[in-house]
Amino acid sequence: MFRHSRMWSSDVPPRRVTPMSPLAPLGSPRSYAWVAMLTAGIDGCWLRPGFVASVDCRHRGVFQATIPAVSDALGQAAQSPPSSGLTNGERIADRYLVLEPLGTGGMGSVYRVLDEQLGEEVALKLLELGDSEAKDRFRREVRLARRITHVNVARTHDIGEHGDRCFLTMEYVAGTALDQMLAARGVLEREQAVDIIQQVARGLGAAHAAGVVHRDLKPANVLLAMPRAVVTDFGIARNLSSERITLDTQLLGTPHYMAPEQVLGEPADTAADIYALGMVLYECLTGTLPFAGDSAFAIALARCRQAPTDPRDYVPLPDALAELVLACLRQPAAERPTAAGVVVRLSALAHHGRRNTLAARGSAVSTVTPGSSVSSPFAPMKLGDQCLAVLPFTYRGSADHDYLADALSQELIDVLSRTRGLKVIGFGATQAYRDKRDPRVVGASLQASAVVDGTVQISGDRVRVSVRVLDSASGEQRWTERFERQFEDIFELQEVMAQRIADALRVELRLAAYQARLDRSTMDTYLRARYRLVSNISHAGYVEAADALETCIAAAPRFEPALAGHALACARAWWSAFEASGGGRDWGMLARESVERALSRAPEFAESHLAAAVVALQEGDLRTTAAELSITLRIAPTSPKAHRYLGELQCEAGRVKEGLKRLKLALDLDPTQSIVYVGMARIAALQGDRQKHDKLLEQAIQAGLNLDIVTLLRARQALWHGEKDTLRDMYERSADNTSMVLSFMGQLVGFVIGEVPAETIEQLIGFAAQFGNKRLASLLGQLATEAYAMAGKTDCALQHL
Structure with a gap:
């Protein structure tokens, strides 16, 4: 979560260089501290007086800076080095068991710990705070951070003391820091960069709405647990209405990403966060930062005197994206957009990018998988230690299309292999068992925990695929489902059907991963509730499903499928509450609370975001609806319900051609979605085609509407x-x-x-x-x-x- 590098060249005791004001006279203790801090480019650096410090400067190579012997001049600014920290197995406050260190930042060390009272893993931040003023500031930090409740902000839980040290606990996000991703890749793909920064902007917007400024946003403070991006360490946040903390006391912020007003010691408000956001986006897109200089100090001051280098000088970018980056870096600060404004402009850019992709490929399949796991190496699934063997599918039909079974099997292997935490055996190994399909034999030979088998059949212009998952130990069938799609473009068919099957398989494999940890009655209750949620369109059915899922959650609070399913059940019960006069419950409030819980505890489940989209739709927040549907389709690119909602939204927004195309796709993915015909019939009526309207209604009736x-x-x-x-x-x-x-x-x-x-x-x-x-x-x-x-x-x- 935090990164802090230290390098020394002798055994002379190190001294802490405390960040101080850049406005202090040269030669004073403050100026030495300021120069040293900026040279290192971190909150505070550890240097040995009189020696050369080698410091890694992001994307600008390694430079050397000679630091004078300033031990006498630094005076009270010099402190002893940090303690050795906590050890694995140590207990904090008789509650938190230390599991492992996560890193060290300018203000303290962070550990992954087990909250033994709740049985949950959290992150614990331990700070070296010497005086009462520092402790008071720490307590203010926690009070401020606790105001923020948003899926893109790491939640702050508790505060306490361990000996003479303070600590806080926060949500543990198992992910990769953005700075680590940048160090590994240099430059991110444009779509991925836009997606990450859009989520960060949402998190900042929630913080700003709560009256909190981060003031130290940087890649190290953005964690990626794909598809979720999380802003962490509101460690130097402050209340917008509080008195300004002077830089003479503590310089706040990281120089490479600091706004000019922070460098000059002026008050920093939400605009400073937007500036840092622009710097991070600039770096994601170009692999570098917009200001050059011989040292971090020179780079920091350059932003006060000159305009940033246009990012298009480094890489080709759409004008709208480059202009947004530059808008975030504007001076004066009042000319920068708000966090909400950044989200809106990035949303428009993301949609425009998807439209261009569609035009380039000329295939409807690209509407299924924009930004999805098909194109991203970060398929957001955690399925445990499962190994899957996909057998070559059996083909039934004319010889004209006998290649289709193998093609679909290979495509399915490719899609599933992108699932993090799931090992999928290659087609070369499984095709040897084309005529020996006993799952026990296959499992023993290939060391697979489960075997996927399937049958492909063509009937007229339809392709039907029956897929089943078999337990390799017992040979028993664990799951089966049939998929159907119109046979048009063969390449589109392979990709879309493989993705659809993979989406369904992931859900079932997730459930299999939970079966060993849940008692049978809880799992049975969940399966019955899921059936009711899928098969019922009545208020009573939704209520019954919600109650059953709440029972599951009470028995297993970390059962993520139940958390996501409960949110969806409550969202639908809210819509149908009018039919039952509410039934005595405030379903709107219940739906909001359940969605918040699902997004917090089960953010990788498509159903969590689908429920969030449904709730936002019923609240009239169409922008959030579209955003959550986009996330849903990144996780489950062939979710028929997500395509249906998005198609209806596009039609209502006047983008009828795109909307109808998506509605047709939703119906093709799941022909039982009879409600899709309603949206299509409404458009036909608005276009004055009464005959088409009536025909669509007849089709809806035949489909069971x-x-x-x-x-x-x-x-x-x-x-x-x-x-x-x-x-x-x-x-x-x-x-x-x-x-x-x-x-x-x-x-x-x-x-x-x-x-x-x-x-x-x-x-x-x-x-x-x-x-x-x-x-x-x-x-x-x-x-x-x-x-x-x-x-x-x-x-x-x-x-x-």
Whole structure:
């Protein structure tokens, strides 16, 4: 989490060089300390007076700086070196068991520890704080950091003392620091850099909204637990409304990423974080920093006197991206964008990049896998020590396409092999068992814990693939599922179906990894709840699933599939609460709390982010909805539900062509998603194609769509076209409706034909408002607007528009 390098050239005791003010006169203790700190480019450096210090300066090679013998001049700025720290197995505060050191930063050391009271691993930061002022600042740090609750910020938990030292505990993020990734790669791929910085900006936005400034953002303080990027170490954060801490007391920030106002000792607010964010993005894209100089001190001061080098001088970049980087580095600080502004502009860039990729490839498959594990080496899965053998699939059909079985098997192996924590045996080894398919024989020979077998069959213009997972020890079948897709482009078919199968397999393999740790009743409860969640579209079904999953979580608090599933069940129960008058529960609050818990404890599960998208949609936050759907599709590129929601969102935003294409893909990935036809039928109606609308509804009925929804859509069409005879017939039949939404539509129809007073409509709209679901309120408002307009009540229609 933290990195601190030290190099000495003799046995002379080292002295601590404390960062001080750059405004101090040259030759003073402060100026020596400032120069030494900037030379090292870290919060504080350890140097031996009078010796040459070799310091690694990022992407600019290794330089040498002679440090004068300043031991007398430094005075109280010199302190003793750090203690040896904690040892593995040591206990802190009779609660935290030290597992391993994670690193050392300018303000302390960090360890991975086990919270023995909760049974969870956390990160513990131990600080060498000598005086009461430093301890007071430490306590302020914790109070500030605890305000921030966001998936892209490492959460701060607790504070305590161990002997004469203070410590805090925070979320342990098992990932790679961004500075380590940069050191290994030099430059990141543009899409990956944009994604990481977009997440960091979201985290900063949450901190700024809580009144907290980081003031030391740098690559070392960004952890990557893909697909999640996490901002860590709000160790020098301060309250925006508090009095400025003078630089004479403590210089805050890392020189390479400090804003000019920090270098000059001026107050630093949220704009300083945006400057650092711009510097980090610059480095991710170019592999270097925008200011040059003979030393870190010169580099730090250069930003106060000159404009940054355009990143396009180093690498070709889209103008919009380069201009955003430069906007973050603007002077004065007031001209820099906000964190939210950065997120918006990066979101637009990410979407534009995906559109360009689509145009270049000319294939619908690229809409399935933008930024996904197909193209990224960081497939976010932790499946334990499992080894998988994928047998060559069996083909049934004409000889024209007999190659398809092997091609699909190989593609599936390629996709699964990108899954972190899962070993997949190559096709060359498994094809020897084409005619010897006993999983026990295969498992013993290849040392595989599970065997994947499958059958490929072509029927007309459809390809059906049946896949099953077999236990290599017992030979028993653990899981089976059938996949179906239209046979068009063979390369697209291979890639998309392999990805779809892999997505489903990962879910099942995850569950298999939990089976050894969970009692059978908990697993059975989970499986039943998951079935209800998938097979039910009623409020009662969602409530039943949510309750069952909560039971699972109570029995196994770290059972991630249950955490993600519960969030999705609550999100759907919130939407359907109108049907059951809420049932006495605040499903909006429950959904928000469950999503927050899932994003915190199970961020690598696609369902967590899908639930977050559904909740954001119902809150009317379409930008967050799109962002969470994007994350969902990075984790599970062939998630039919994520494609459906995103397709509907695109249609509503006026991007009809893209939206319909995505809806078709969602239906192709899962033909049982009958609700997809509703979105497609609505677009056909808006385009004036009544015949196509009616045909799509018939297809929806054949696919099993709830007839109440079909009735609602037909009533709306009759309303649009002024078909009063049809409306009257529907009104007479609406008395038997049990659906609240359909009853509301029946009342609207009754109002149009003069059977229901306007007051009844307003009462129903008011009743729906109590559920706090903006998406539902928007739907009912649309229906009311159309009914009022049809009845000639223009003022009322405009009121609800």
